[in-house]
Amino acid sequence: MAKDLPEPKRRNRSLSVADALSGALDPVLKKRGFASRDLIAHWSVMAPKPYDTVAIPDKLTWPRGERSAEGATLLLRCIPGHALAISHEGGKIAAAVNRYFGFVLVDSVRLSAEPFTPGSAGRQQNTNQPSPSTVAKVGALVADIENEDLREALRLLGHALSNRSTEKGK
Known part of the structure; x- marks a missing residue:
């Protein structure tokens, strides 16, 4: 006969990770x-x-x-x-x-x-520069965006994603 485990105590609020892990x-x-x-x-x-x-x-x-x-x-x-x-x-x-x-x-x-x-704060960042064709392709995709900050952020994201895809292909 299996023991009946007590039902876990429910809390009707969210907990921080620190509170949830404190018991562990x-x-x-x-x-x-x-x-x-x-x-x-x-x-x-x-x-x-x-x-x-x-x-x-x-x-x-x-x-x-x-x-x-x-x-x-x-x-x-x-x-x-x-x-x-x-x-x-x-x-x-x-x-x-x-x-x-x-x-x-x-x-x-x-x-x-x-x-x-020490943790990951001192790790070397990926310094691979995107190829000229990638720069042109990403530049053409974000050229129509009017907001300069958004355009620059999307351009950097496009370069980072292209670097990830070329690293996986190696």
Whole structure:
């Protein structure tokens, strides 16, 4: 006999992705030592420049045996080449995190063994120039459009789409 599963709770409102995923992320973050998502979510606001872009929090480790001990060790992942600066500026980073939270959360900052690889913001953009025949073809198609901004946007879109179709044909 199969168990009758309870009907899922319906919410008559839309949810943000963060709210929908909060239940899935919280157990993972707790294993990494974070009580909440605040340190990771607001890292770019609390970390001093340039460490807000070259490092991310990896783990928060608390001292063993001391229940009321203040000050955890924050492990940071960093882009290779910035490790020495972060190791020297650990006190400055810890002070910035503590200032953000208003109490002593981080006692020391150390480097994680795993490197930080930034997202797609630094990726190389496709610099392939369209062929002269493509430029002429797209130019003829958008020549009748009166609005200059719209015409230019459509021209760029046409060039990008022609590049995609030639890349797939290779």
